């Protein structure tokens with residue numbers, strides 16, 4: 121049983137998932153190649169995938185596994201996570217403030233990024249990223265057509281420090297019954313200037329950062345920079361340069377250009393720091409609420425340090441590297 125409980129004082133919430141205690145103890149032990157459920161040949165461990173991409177002579181086919189018959193030679197697989205943090209069949213039990221609680225209704229998907237079991241994500245090329253992002257868009261669209269879905273969260277945990285339990289590169293898609301506070305905050309920041317002056321403040325930020333010391337790289341339609349108040353060392357964001365509100369509805373041409381910059385960004389990260397743990401997250405507008413629009417983007421947080429008491433208790437982040445210094449090093453390794 122999963123449920124969402126809201127904080128006494130603020131809008132932040134906690135997702136309770138009832139994981140078994142013995143599993144919590146073992147969390148540090150990452151599943152390595154030898155018994156990897158995401159490696160080809162082990163599809164029976166994860167169970168059937170409802171979206172399997174096959175790439176043949178440059179064209180993509182979308183298939184699905186049958187009960188006991190698994191599609192072979194796949195390029196990307198998406199299936200429901202057996203250790204889901206939300207579930208479509210939660211009991212509909214709610215309670216009121218100050219003990220606010222609601223059921224965590226939703227779907228939790230895993231997307232395996234390729235057949236290759238590697239800890240070096242820079243080995244995943246831009247063409248493969250296009251296959252991955254196409255799968256993510258496809259699943260996200262379906263999720264937004266379901267009931268009780270207010271937001272679809274897309275994120276990647278890579279490496280144990282970033283919360284990954286399995287070494288094989290994968291990302292996750294979780295539908296949530298409420299819009300996460302961070303997206304609410306971004307939408308709130310956007311709302312007034314957008315409504316009153318028709319100006320997107322995120323477009324303004326993108327324009328300014330393009331010519332700042334925090335710029336890392338750009339392509340025709342994207343810009344990559346280290347944010348002004350980076351919370352993590354070597355954190356960087358990738359933004360479309362034009363005003364775009366939806367990652368889910370972003371064009372195929374845009375996706376292939378995005379794939380290229382994601383690949384190059386991870387390559388520059390690896391060249392700069394070696395193979396490191398990181399989280400990659402997508403921030404996009406909630407598709408059902410046109411009143412909560414943001415300028416969609418991707419945020420990447422290398423996880424080089426453990427959060428300290430000050431950070432956990434006060435939400436004040438400590439970062440030992442200025443974004444200008446981080447950007448300079450990353451830019452040097454960013455292939456033009």
Ligand SMILES: [Zn+2]
Nearest residue numbers: 156159237288
């Ligand atoms: Zn594997």
Ligand SMILES: [Zn+2]
Nearest residue numbers: 320323363415
């Ligand atoms: Zn914008």
